[in-house]
Amino acid sequence: MFTRFLSLEWKAFFRSASLGKSLGLRILMFFLALYFSAVFLFFGVGLYPLLQEFFPGEDPLQLVNSFVLFWLVLELGLRFMLQTLPVMDIKPLMLLPIPRRKVVNFVLIKSLYSFYNFLPLFIIIPFGLFNIYKNEYSVSSILGWMVAMIALSLCVNYSNFIIKKRFTDNLKALIPVILFIVVLAALEYFQVFEISFYFGRLLDFVLVTPYLAVIPVILLVILYKWNQHNLEGEFYLDAGLKQKKASNDTRDFEWTRKFGGIAPFLQLDLKLIWRNKRPKTTIYMSLLLLGYGLFFYPNDIYQGMPWFYVFVGIFITGIFMINFGQFVPSWDASYYPMIMSQNIPMKQYLASKAGLISFSVVVLAVLSTPYIYFGWNILLINMVCALYNIGVNVPILLYAGSFNKKRIDLDKSPFMNYQGTGATQWLVSLPLMALPVLIYWLTDKFLGMETALGLLSALGVAGLLLRPLLLNGIAKRYQERKYAMINGFKETTE
Amino acid sequence: MITATNITKVYNGIKVLDIEHLDIPAGQNFGLVGNNGAGKTTFFSLLLDLIQPTTGNIFNHEITVSQNEEWKSFTSSFIDESFLIGYLTPEEYFYFVGELRNRNKADVDGLLAEFEDFFHGEILGRKKYLRDLSKGNQKKVGIVAALIGDPRVVILDEPFANLDPTTQIRLKKIIRERAATNTTSFLISSHDLIHVTEVCERIVVLDKGEVVKDIETSEATLKELEDYFSGEHKLHQPENI
Numbered sequence: 001m002f003t004r005f006l007s008l009e010w011k012a013f014f015r016s017a018s019l020g021k022s023l024g025l026r027i028l029m030f031f032l033a034l035y036f037s038a039v040f041l042f043f044g045v046g047l048y049p050l051l052q053e054f055f056p057g058e059d060p061l062q063l064v065n066s067f068v069l070f071w072l073v074l075e076l077g078l079r080f081m082l083q084t085l086p087v088m089d090i091k092p093l094m095l096l097p098i099p100r101r102k103v104v105n106f107v108l109i110k111s112l113y114s115f116y117n118f119l120p121l122f123i124i125i126p127f128g129l130f131n132i133y134k135n136e137y138s139v140s141s142i143l144g145w146m147v148a149m150i151a152l153s154l155c156v157n158y159s160n161f162i163i164k165k166r167f168t169d170n171l172k173a174l175i176p177v178i179l180f181i182v183v184l185a186a187l188e189y190f191q192v193f194e195i196s197f198y199f200g201r202l203l204d205f206v207l208v209t210p211y212l213a214v215i216p217v218i219l220l221v222i223l224y225k226w227n228q229h230n231l232e233g234e235f236y237l238d239a240g241l242k243q244k245k246a247s248n249d250t251r252d253f254e255w256t257r258k259f260g261g262i263a264p265f266l267q268l269d270l271k272l273i274w275r276n277k278r279p280k281t282t283i284y285m286s287l288l289l290l291g292y293g294l295f296f297y298p299n300d301i302y303q304g305m306p307w308f309y310v311f312v313g314i315f316i317t318g319i320f321m322i323n324f325g326q327f328v329p330s331w332d333a334s335y336y337p338m339i340m341s342q343n344i345p346m347k348q349y350l351a352s353k354a355g356l357i358s359f360s361v362v363v364l365a366v367l368s369t370p371y372i373y374f375g376w377n378i379l380l381i382n383m384v385c386a387l388y389n390i391g392v393n394v395p396i397l398l399y400a401g402s403f404n405k406k407r408i409d410l411d412k413s414p415f416m417n418y419q420g421t422g423a424t425q426w427l428v429s430l431p432l433m434a435l436p437v438l439i440y441w442l443t444d445k446f447l448g449m450e451t452a453l454g455l456l457s458a459l460g461v462a463g464l465l466l467r468p469l470l471l472n473g474i475a476k477r478y479q480e481r482k483y484a485m486i487n488g489f490k491e492t493t494e
Numbered sequence: 495m496i497t498a499t500n501i502t503k504v505y506n507g508i509k510v511l512d513i514e515h516l517d518i519p520a521g522q523n524f525g526l527v528g529n530n531g532a533g534k535t536t537f538f539s540l541l542l543d544l545i546q547p548t549t550g551n552i553f554n555h556e557i558t559v560s561q562n563e564e565w566k567s568f569t570s571s572f573i574d575e576s577f578l579i580g581y582l583t584p585e586e587y588f589y590f591v592g593e594l595r596n597r598n599k600a601d602v603d604g605l606l607a608e609f610e611d612f613f614h615g616e617i618l619g620r621k622k623y624l625r626d627l628s629k630g631n632q633k634k635v636g637i638v639a640a641l642i643g644d645p646r647v648v649i650l651d652e653p654f655a656n657l658d659p660t661t662q663i664r665l666k667k668i669i670r671e672r673a674a675t676n677t678t679s680f681l682i683s684s685h686d687l688i689h690v691t692e693v694c695e696r697i698v699v700l701d702k703g704e705v706v707k708d709i710e711t712s713e714a715t716l717k718e719l720e721d722y723f724s725g726e727h728k729l730h731q732p733e734n735i
Contacts, residue, residue: 252586264593268579275581275623338577341542343566343594410581483546490576 005106033115040119044126048134061131061145061207066200068149072156073181075120079160083116094235104231108224111157120153137207144210148203151216158223165230265344265352272331276410279324279331286320286360290367297374306449307441309378310456313385314393314436316368320360321389325397326428328353329478333407333489340482346475350398354471357397358390380453385436388456391463393432395470400428402477405488495520496541496647496681501550503536503703511536511703513550518681518696520555520646523673525694525711526683527719532700534683535573538651541681542571554647570595571649572636580625584617584635587624588642595643602642609638612664630656637665641672649681654689662689669693687723691716 051060093103111117128146132139166173187193206212251274256266273279293312302308315322324331329349332339339349365386372379436456443452463470478485496518503511511533518524526534539545541552543559551558554565571577579587592602606618616631624632633656640648654662670693672678684690690697691711699707699722707722709715 264590268582268590271581271586335576335579337542337544337573338579340544341566341569341571341577342591345563483544486544 002102002106005103009110036119037122040122041126044123045130047123047127048130059136061137062200062204064127065203066197068152068203069196069199072152075116075153075156076160076163079116079156080163083114083160100232100235101228104228104235107231108158108161108227111161112154114157117154117157121150124149124153140210141207144206144213145203148206148213148216151213151220155216155220155223158220158227161227162223162230259355261348262352262355265349266356269331269352269356272410273324278408278410282320282323285323286364287367289319290316290364292316292319293368293371293374293378297371297378306377306381307437307444309381310385310440311433311437313378313382314389314433317361317365317382317386318389318393318432320364321357321393321397322429322432324360325353325357325394326400327404327408328398328401329485330401330404330406330408330489331410334410336489337486340486346478347471350471350475350478354394354398354467357394361386361389361394377449384453384456384460387460388436388463389460391460391467392436395463395467395474396431397428398471399474399477402474402481405481405485407489407491495553495555496679497553498537498540499550499553501540501552502548503533503540503545504548509703511540513537513703513705516698516705518679521673521677521679522696523669523680523694524682525690525697526681526700527685527687527690527697528683528700529723531702533703534700535651536703537700538571538573538649538681538683541649542569542573544573565647567595568646569649570640570643570645570647571651572633572640572653573649573651575632575636577636577639578624578632581623583621583623584627585619587635588639591639591642595645597643605642606638609668612638612661612668614661630658630661633657634661641668644678646677647679647681651683652685653682654684654686666693687716687719691719 047064048060051058051063055063124146128142128149131137131145132142137145163174163177184193184195188195251271253267253270256263256270259266273283293316296302296308296312329336365383368382369379371382439459440452440456443455496516498513498516500515501511501513502509510531526537528534536545540547541554541559546560551560553559554569557565559565579590582590588602588606589599592598597605606613610618613634617627617635624635627635633653637650637653640650653665657665666689669680669682673680673693680693682690682694695711697707697709697711697715697719698705699709699719707718709718
């Protein structure tokens with residue numbers, strides 16, 4: 001039965017419509033995985049000698065033990081955000097004579113092959129071997145320790161499942177858990193109750209009596225059984241359904257009326273952003289990344305190279321522009337045929353997108369004004385960058401959008417979600433960021449900062465004045481690409 | 495008046511649609527029937543300029559649909575769920591479509607009032623997003639939205655499928671009434687021969703992309719269609735030769 005499931009998975013992967021298209025992305029992911037494996041392996045091999053050098057006189061293994069809890073919590077956090085749960089399309093299997101338990105076991109065991117489970121091995125095994133080689137502990141002690149560590153790391157894998165199943169739809173319920181962790185971390189920090197130390201002591205016991213490694217293994221089995229129980233309970237068609245909300249947000253954004261012809265589209269876009277998970281997250285991301293400047297402004301290194309501030313300025317005033325704009329018109333993919341057969345002039349559709357993005361740039365520029373704390377020039381650069389974004393980058397992004405033909409499902413989580421991402425997205429970020437930096441750098445070098453800023457502003461103003469003309473050209477381009485887009489948006493990718 | 499001339503659509507070397515000439519006079523209710531893969535949806539998609547014809551042209555009231563967008567102002571359609579905006583409530587969707595067709599809220603409300611029966615209390619005022627409605631209710635929303643703004647041409651792909659019997663009967667009534675009072679012409683495809691003969695004045699049968707029958711609806715039409723689709727027409731063919 002297992003091999004049969006495996007062959008199903010194999011076919012699902014290789015026959016998926018998006019296989020060829022996302023090959024570039026897969027290659028990138030592969031290299032990333034390779035990179036991380038190398039880093040972890042390097043760390044695992046080097047850990048013992050490094051600890052010996054920096055903490056002479058202390059036992060490296062005990063030192064490591066006292067950090068294990070810290071590592072496990074971090075791993076859980078990372079997995080929660082990055083690791084996707086292994087899913088299987090169980091609907092077609094429900095009616096077939098296959099025991100539930102088999103399907104559930106397959107899903108759970110499949111998750112063991114996740115890359116995230118291999119990473120800790122790159123540290124645990126070399127470090128363990130090093131300890132055996134150094135002969136400070138008996139072989140059986142170290143073997144016990146390794147078993148315990150691997151079991152703990154897999155426990156994290158299955159705990160992540162339980163947490164994800166329970167909390168992804170209800171992130172607020174997670175707050176008490178996070179508070180609990182924060183309290184423990186605070187107690188640890190102020191050395192009131194050092195839980196990681198005690199946890200380390202527990203692991204030290206394993207070294208003394210290797211049989212104790214059974215305990216994490218038992219814990220692992222319990223977590224596995226718990227997951228099994230949970231999943232079996234969900235083996236129904238309606239298990240995945242959420243309780244439908246009695247009433248939804250029906251705000252109308254009446255104030256958009258002021259904008260005349262583009263008002264209906266503006267309203268639609270605002271509703272799109274407000275009511276769907278993925279676009280909504282772009283807003284939170286933008287607000288979060290406003291703080292990006294804090295990394296650079298206080299740092300003296302960048303004082304000597306103001307062109308870098310142009311990069312930061314373009315980034316923080318344009319982060320929503322980049323995140324949202326690069327997927328125009330994929331956001332409307334699920335109803336693009338309707339947009340195309342309704343009485344909608346392409347230019348107005350684009351003008352509304354441009355208006356929305358420009359508005360976001362203004363808002364972010366206003367929100368970035370507190371950076372004046374780091375000097376007038378920073379405020380000035382940010383404002384100029386905002387102007388440049390509105391005038392030049394908005395049309396560039398909309399033009400690049402005409403190459404988009406990948407669908408986006410609005411309600412999928414945006415973390416590690418590459419749906420809708422293609423070569424366009426990688427290519428367009430170059431002219432968006434590099435071009436203004438280059439312009440600034442060159443003019444600043446030969447003509448001075450005032451001229452450089454003046455030039456960027458002039459380009460921005462020129463872009464704004466020419467916008468109706470530019471939109472005409474872009475609209476024509478969208479018309480030409482219409483059939484390719486409609487066709488591309490129909491394909492559902494995973 | 496819709497005219498298709500020499501229209502063909504080829505996918506990977508296979509001709510899925512091949513219509514030499516087809517006229518649909520203004521105001522005529524036109525039914526399109528045929529088995530799966532006969533080219534019904536392809537024809538409608540070409541009519542809406544959602545795909546490009548391999549050869550030929552379609553004219554909608556003298557406008558070449560693939561070259562000029564003017565036809566959009568008097569043509570409306572509901573093909574499938576991709577014509578609905580999932581994150582809007584039905585009311586918002588109706589108002590949005592209304593705005594695109596130059597109808598204000600009051601106009602739309604007036605129209606919706608006529609469809610209270612049709613909606614059966616399951617659509618309006620529920621504050622549910624379209625994506626959370628059942629397939630049948632989504633279809634109702636799509637069909638009614640296609641009637642906003644007094645379009646001269648209404649294109650409905652399989653409007654009866656997925657609807658409950660009561661709604662099917664109501665929908666037939668709506669189509670007949672609208673066709674009688676307005677100069678609206680409905681273009682309907684269906685697998686249900688009874689429904690389509692009841693509401694359409696003319697029925698065209700497609701088979702593998704070609705027009706094989708073009709019938710003015712009469713008492714005998716249903717029988718003729720049933721004979722055709724049950725395969726009995728083949729038995730009669732030798733006699734004709």
